[in-house]
Amino acid sequence: MAEDLNIAKGNKNEQYSSLIPQIAALLSGESDQIANMANVCAALKEQFNFLWVGFYMVKNNELVLGPFQGPVACTRIQRSKGVCGTSWDQSQTLIVPDVDSFPGHIACSSASKSEIVIPIIRNHKVIGVLDVDSAELNSFDDTDALYLSQILDLIQF
Ligand code: SME
DSSP states (O other), X not given: OOOOXXXXXXXXXXXXXXXHHHHHHHHTTOOOHHHHHHHHHHHHHHHHOXXXXXXXXXXXXXXXXXXXXXXXXXXXXXXXXXHXXXXXXXXXXXXESOGGGSTTOOXXXXXXXXXXXXXXXETTEEEEEEEEEESSTTOOOHHHHHHHHHHHHTSOO
16 A cells, blocks of 8 residues: 655645545554654654654653654653653643753754754643754744644553
């Protein structure tokens, strides 16, 4: 079965609006979390050409690298460390327009300039985060936060 993505042009809203039904179709009928996380990363990377898209999952009280697309990344992040660990600790989406201005930012890639981290919350607990990095400043806003959390809702954790 062909699984080619239809890559939309246009503004962010138009791009996410085209992408989300395609991700829903890609994930439907598949319950394997790793397979679905992997395809979500690939779809986001292909549509937006982000520098890095990936998951960190909570295991034994630390974040451990999961499926991702992009340059190699640090494997483990402690709670409240970096943008990911802070998002976990605060159970909040964090939008970082300039990573150099975020105290304690963990630079996995020197090319990363801005970042968004969305916590994955199930049964009132953060079980992981979705981390997206851009090679440009100010890439992310509330539109990304909204649509990325909708995409996370498509994955059965
Ligand atoms: N910048 C993140 C670390 C993960 S990498 O960006 C892939 C942070 O500060 O938590």
